[in-house]
Amino acid sequence: MRKLLPILLMMFCPIYLTAHCQLPCGIYHDDLRFASLEEDIQTLNKAIAEIKKNNGSSAEEKNQLVRSVNLKDQYADKIAHTMTFYFLQQRLKPEQKNLTSLLNSAFNILQLAVKVKASVDSNLVSSLNEEIANFKALYSSTE
16 A cells, blocks of 8 residues: 555646746746746736727727736736745745745735736736836845
């Protein structure tokens, strides 16, 4: 039975991988993550601009409107996912300098991402972008 236990666990308890493997591999690309966050902000701005200009008068415009809303929500979630699964779970450590400031900034990013999903306010995206820049500056000062 002891030999079967690992096999049974692998069969009935699948492991779901995310953007980063979350193994103690030590392979981290912080600059890549920040570049990705900047790209996500650009996508949010474009999606919101598309939503605002679309009046949904034709079936094609309605389709594009739905696609733009879905894209906006998806990229706001992507930002939250990167902050949670990469920075909070893997990169920030209890002994890290400025930990309280980093955690507050990360929390603000997560809150703003939720607000962006519930709105088409470009100012919220700007605030989100500013908070990501703040987090990046704080994070870079701890290395």
